[in-house]
Structures are given as C-alpha cells and as structure tokens.
Amino acid sequence: MSGHPRLYRRNATYYHRAVVPVDIQETYGKTEEKFSLKTKDYREALKLVRIAAVEVDQRFDEHRAKLALEAAPPTKELSDEQIKQFGDVAYHSWLYFDDWMRERGFGQSAGLSEEDVAKIFEDYRSGIDARMRLHKAHYARGQVRSIDEEIALDFLKDLMGIKLDPASPSLRKAVIENQKAVIRAQKAIAERAEGEVIETPPMPAVDKEPFAQSSVILLSDAVRDWAAEKAKTSWVAKTEREHRVWMQHFIETVGDRPLDDYTKADARAFKAALMQIPPNWSKHKPLQGITKLTEAAEKANKIGLAAMSDRNVNKILGFVGSFWTWAEGQYDETPANLFKGVKLKINKRARDDRDPFTMDELKAIFSAPVYTGCKSLREWNRPGDLVPRDAGIYWVPLISRFSGARMGEIIQLRVADVKEEGGIAYLSVNAEEEDQHLKNLNSWRLIPIHPKLIEMGFLKLVERRRAEKAERLFPDLKKGKDGYYSSPFSKHFNRFLRSVGAKRDKTSFHSFRHNFEDACRDNGVSKELMDALQGHGERGMSGGATARDTASSGSMRLCAG
Incomplete structure (x- = not known):
C-alpha cells in the first residue's frame, strides 16, 4: 500500500496524526500526537511522516517504561560490581544502536533517497564528535550536571531494570561510569564511521542479586516492537489500537514475564476471562471504572451480564494469537503454538x-x-x-x-x-x-x-x-x-x-x-x-x-x- 496510516492532510498541508494508545491515554496528557509536517508535497510528506512516526512511537514507549517502573521500590545503593556492569551495558548499548543504524543503511532500507541517506549519515557523524567532546570535558573536570544524573537514572532503569534512589550516593559514581562508557563508545563508533571494523561486545551479564533478570525479552517489550513494526508496515490506526488494547489486557491478566515463561495455561486463563465479559464491557454501567479484565469478568459473571459472542471471543484470541505467531519468527525462546487450538469451536457457518x-x-x-x-x-x-x-x-x-x-x-x-x-x-x-x-x-x-x-x-x-x-x-x-x-x-x-x-x-x-x-x-x-x-x-x-x-x-x- 502506498501512503502511511498517520499521514493526514488539512488545507493542502500534510500532518502527522496518531491517537495516543489506550493503555497510556490517562497519564499521557493528551489524546493524540498531531503536528504539521510543514509540506504540501505528498512524497516529501511520506518521508517525513515515517521519521515522525518513529519519534512519536519512542515517546509512547518511554512513557510506558516510566509507568512500569513507578511502582518498583527504589534501590538505595549500587555495589562496585553493579556500577562497572552499568558502564559495560551502556557501552554495549551505544554500539548496538550503531549496529542498528548501519543495518538499515541510515534510512536506505526505508526507501530514502541517496541524498537523504548521505545527510543523515553526516548529521550522525557530527553527533559522534559533539558527544565525545562534551563528555571528555566533563570527565576531565569531574563535572556532574543534573541532566547527567537524570540520564544515568533513566539508563539504569532502561538498561538494567534498576530504579535508583535519586538521593543515593551511588548516583555520582554511575554518572562518571556512564561518561567513561560514552567516551569509549564514541571513539569506537567514530572509527566505524571511517570504515574500521569494531565488533559489538556481547550484552554483559547483570548481577542477579538483588535484581534477578532474565536475558529473554519481556512480553511487554516484545509487544512494543511488534506493534511498532506492524504500524509501519500494515496496520491502520484502528487495527493498531485493537491489538495494543487486547495485548495489554492479556499482560494484565497473566502478568508481564520473559517470553519463555508462558504456557498454554496462560492462553486458557485469558480465554476464560473473555468468555465471561459482555461486548463493549466498559460501557456497561456496573462495570464502568473497572480497567482490569479479570475483575470485570468476575463482576459480570456475578451479576449475570450476558457474555460476548463466541465469534467475538475468537476474534480477540486472534488478535493476541497473531502476536505469538509473529514472536515465534523473531525470538528463539518463544513457546511454539501457544494459542493453537485455543479458539472456541463454532459449528455454524460464517454466513x-x-x-x-x-x-x-x-x-x-x-x-x-x-x-x-x-x-x-x-x-x-x-x-x-x-x-x-x-x-x-x-x-x-x-x-x-x-x-x-x-x-x-x-x-x-x-x-x-x-x-x-x-x-x-x-x-x-x-x-x-x-x-x-x-x-x-x-x-x-x-x-x-x-x-x-x-x-x-x-x-x-x-x-x-x-x-x-x-x-x-x-x-x-x-x-x-x-x-x-x-x-x-x-x-x-x-x-x-x-x-x-x-x-x-x-x-x-x-x-x-x-x-x-x-x-x-x-x-x-x-x-x-x-x-x-x-x-x-x-x-x-x-x-x-x-x-x-x-x-x-x-x-x-x-x-x-
């Protein structure tokens, strides 16, 4: 299909327009991300909206990550080993991101022109030099700015799953370790930009105590990647919203765990909840204000509300099952056929x-x-x-x-x-x-x-x-x-x-x-x-x-x- 589901034209000018996903609307502060692409040319708008969509999706993902960690108790102090691990993880992440950029040819895989790709590459190379100069200057003087502390706190959350107390004495050490990691990484990336081969080290092992952490991707992270890919390639806004909402309900029903931890029991538990809720359940007065599927199912069953049709149950199971089919092709650890055979048997014809x-x-x-x-x-x-x-x-x-x-x-x-x-x-x-x-x-x-x-x-x-x-x-x-x-x-x-x-x-x-x-x-x-x-x-x-x-x-x- 030519076009893009987020491209919108108004008074001859093209806009990016995306509805804020339902799972974060209450805390996001607005219901949609709409802004002008400042062009009336369709082909240029198509290029710009692809870039804008990536940026907006990153905002959504950052907001989700923030919500996920809000309930976690803060860590008061890091061990020396954890601080070193943080530096190694940060270094790996910088090179991993650089790998990602090169694998996509700095926009070439998205269909950008050679001129656009060249401009992106030059801007990227300029950024390498600027970051190296900045962090060298700060590291030389032992300077720790508030913005550096915020970045370190965010990196600890995003890269190691650690919610460090901002008042922790370990924060300054973490900032300095991150400065060293950035300097090392930018040197390596600068050499890559000149054609030198610099290998990305494996993701370092993170101390399991007290932060037991699986190396297998979390379901919520995999769902984020799946939805982002599908939104760019095939989904329209309505389709994206439906799949995101029901995957979020699945996660809330059975928990957010590493992919290899799920079994058919989870699929059956989700189906059992679906079979008890009425269609458009959030619009039923007795269920208004209930956001968790299992709670709504329990109450609907208790007060005798008519459940949704078997076909609707199967439609939702199809939404969630499509994620697991995709995941099987992406991650070796994904359990096979998780939703196969789970749908309800319907004897009558579709007609x-x-x-x-x-x-x-x-x-x-x-x-x-x-x-x-x-x-x-x-x-x-x-x-x-x-x-x-x-x-x-x-x-x-x-x-x-x-x-x-x-x-x-x-x-x-x-x-x-x-x-x-x-x-x-x-x-x-x-x-x-x-x-x-x-x-x-x-x-x-x-x-x-x-x-x-x-x-x-x-x-x-x-x-x-x-x-x-x-x-x-x-x-x-x-x-x-x-x-x-x-x-x-x-x-x-x-x-x-x-x-x-x-x-x-x-x-x-x-x-x-x-x-x-x-x-x-x-x-x-x-x-x-x-x-x-x-x-x-x-x-x-x-x-x-x-x-x-x-x-x-x-x-x-x-x-x-």
Whole structure:
C-alpha cells in the first residue's frame, strides 16, 4: 500500500496524526500526537511522516517504561560490581544502536533517497564528535550536571531494570561510569564511521542479586516492537489500537514475564476471562471504572451480564494469537503454538451471522424515497421530488447489490478506478491511495459493472465527476474519526434499514453480499469466479484475471432477482 496510516492532510498541508494508545491515554496528557509536517508535497510528506512516526512511537514507549517502573521500590545503593556492569551495558548499548543504524543503511532500507541517506549519515557523524567532546570535558573536570544524573537514572532503569534512589550516593559514581562508557563508545563508533571494523561486545551479564533478570525479552517489550513494526508496515490506526488494547489486557491478566515463561495455561486463563465479559464491557454501567479484565469478568459473571459472542471471543484470541505467531519468527525462546487450538469451536457457518435480504426487503429498500423521490439529502426518508443520483447514499447500496463489493471498498473508490477494457466497463478495487484500505490481498480485484447500473446512469455519474475534476467518486461521504469511510455510512445505513422496515438482528449492509452470492449461484456462476468477484478467493489480483475474463465468464448475467 502506498501512503502511511498517520499521514493526514488539512488545507493542502500534510500532518502527522496518531491517537495516543489506550493503555497510556490517562497519564499521557493528551489524546493524540498531531503536528504539521510543514509540506504540501505528498512524497516529501511520506518521508517525513515515517521519521515522525518513529519519534512519536519512542515517546509512547518511554512513557510506558516510566509507568512500569513507578511502582518498583527504589534501590538505595549500587555495589562496585553493579556500577562497572552499568558502564559495560551502556557501552554495549551505544554500539548496538550503531549496529542498528548501519543495518538499515541510515534510512536506505526505508526507501530514502541517496541524498537523504548521505545527510543523515553526516548529521550522525557530527553527533559522534559533539558527544565525545562534551563528555571528555566533563570527565576531565569531574563535572556532574543534573541532566547527567537524570540520564544515568533513566539508563539504569532502561538498561538494567534498576530504579535508583535519586538521593543515593551511588548516583555520582554511575554518572562518571556512564561518561567513561560514552567516551569509549564514541571513539569506537567514530572509527566505524571511517570504515574500521569494531565488533559489538556481547550484552554483559547483570548481577542477579538483588535484581534477578532474565536475558529473554519481556512480553511487554516484545509487544512494543511488534506493534511498532506492524504500524509501519500494515496496520491502520484502528487495527493498531485493537491489538495494543487486547495485548495489554492479556499482560494484565497473566502478568508481564520473559517470553519463555508462558504456557498454554496462560492462553486458557485469558480465554476464560473473555468468555465471561459482555461486548463493549466498559460501557456497561456496573462495570464502568473497572480497567482490569479479570475483575470485570468476575463482576459480570456475578451479576449475570450476558457474555460476548463466541465469534467475538475468537476474534480477540486472534488478535493476541497473531502476536505469538509473529514472536515465534523473531525470538528463539518463544513457546511454539501457544494459542493453537485455543479458539472456541463454532459449528455454524460464517454466513449464518448475517442473512441476505428477502425479496420484500429488497423491494422496500429500492422503493424508498431515496430511489423514488425524497424531500432533500438531509430528509432522505421523507417523500419529495429529489432523486439524489449524484449522492453516495443513492449509489453505494446499488453497487453492492450488483457487485458484491464491501461498503468501504465502494465508498473509497476514485474516479480513476472506473475503467474500461475491450468494451467492458469495470471497477478496480485497490488500495493505491493513502486513504484506501482493503481487508486483505485477495480484495484487490476487478469487477465488471453490471448492465443494470449502467442503465441507471452510473457511467454518466462517472463522466460528471471527471468533468468536475473530482478525485473521489463519492466526495459527499466523509471519513470517520477512526480513519474509515465506512464508519459514518454504516450508521446512516442502519437508520435507513429501520426506516424501511428491513432491519433485523441478522441484516446489515453485508447482507447485499449474500444476495449477490445467491444471484451468482442461481445464474450458474462458478464458486471460483464468485469468490474472485467478492474478494475472498485464492486468485485475487495475482491470478491475472482481467475485466474481460471476469465478464465473459457469466457475471454480467447476474440479475436483480
């Protein structure tokens, strides 16, 4: 996908915008990190937002680390051996960071230009010289500044897991040891910058007394790395928020421990808690103010609140299980198949969650005032003289009815996504623009435009949009706060269904996809083609199907009935 989930444009200027993760919102001081990237050029903004995202994630991680250690009792004094270990750990960390920078080519692996990479490298080399001069001057005079003390305290927390009392007599010794480590490290890094080979020493062993510390990464640290990687490569803001929230609940339920310390018992304990809580449990009045999953589950069970559905339980287990699948490929110590087989067995088909619309419901939907004449766009449910053939509320249900496309896929269509090949007009469902999102790779596909849509004037709408030089096919349908176009329209469509008497527990916009499947089967369309048209087959874009291939195979014969 081109674009970045945190890139946001306002009045032609691009911004970085990220919601503060739910697990730290209460103490972070604000709900989002939004600031101007000071450019109107998309390509430049894309480079800048990647850098900004890393910096903002570091702020989030630093805040989490601070919260995690707040409850720990402070250490009053360090032994001489611990102070020496601190210096060795600090030296290792500086070289390890330098390794990290070089492995990524100073931005080359992120796709930065040679000019940008060269500038980053020169700035980095200048920083080496500046740090060396500063710390040599302080070390020569035995100078310890308050900022040096703060850095040493933070390093002790971050690198050794020691919360040292700021009044400890060991603090000054730790600062001086850190100065020595920085000087040694900057010398080594400066030699590397000139092409000399300097090996990074292994991470020094830390004294186990009184700070027993596993060499295996903590779950919370691994989750941080996982979420940061996924947010940069595939997740949108909503997906990141869901995964972070439920991983935090998992950690709170079974504890934050080294990865190799978890077993299937932990997965079962988490599932047991999930099976007792209601959907949107924080919104239930008796559970408001409870932040811990196990406490909410216990209270919900005690007062008899209806639990969430088995499918929702499995969805959350999938969120957490996806972390452990990722971790298996990253860390040798990760237990294998931790969440395999943990999901609840559901006998009914996925389709059973939603019904197709009945013929009477379809007639009610497409004979509503929106299609026969309404008073205005605002009063779409009242009869009148306006048939809003330029509006998204008119076309989006029709397109899904005759294509099986998902709501979000339709709303985010660009004018340029309506194409023609060999006399066949078709929709290109893709995620090539920054604000377009698809469910999976199979969702990239070509869908011939049904003759009924053409008869109703769909291609005329496209021509009007082209004449207006519009980018989006339905510019009247705005994006929701969660970054999805489908969120506001989903609320509208549920109101619409209620207004025409077509709303049941198992009907929603998704019901159009089931109607489309039924029409495919009734007209002899193969399952392979039906799956490809709907974006959940195995071929997807990689299968090489063209609009002509799809059209000639029979999909154009689909009828409204």
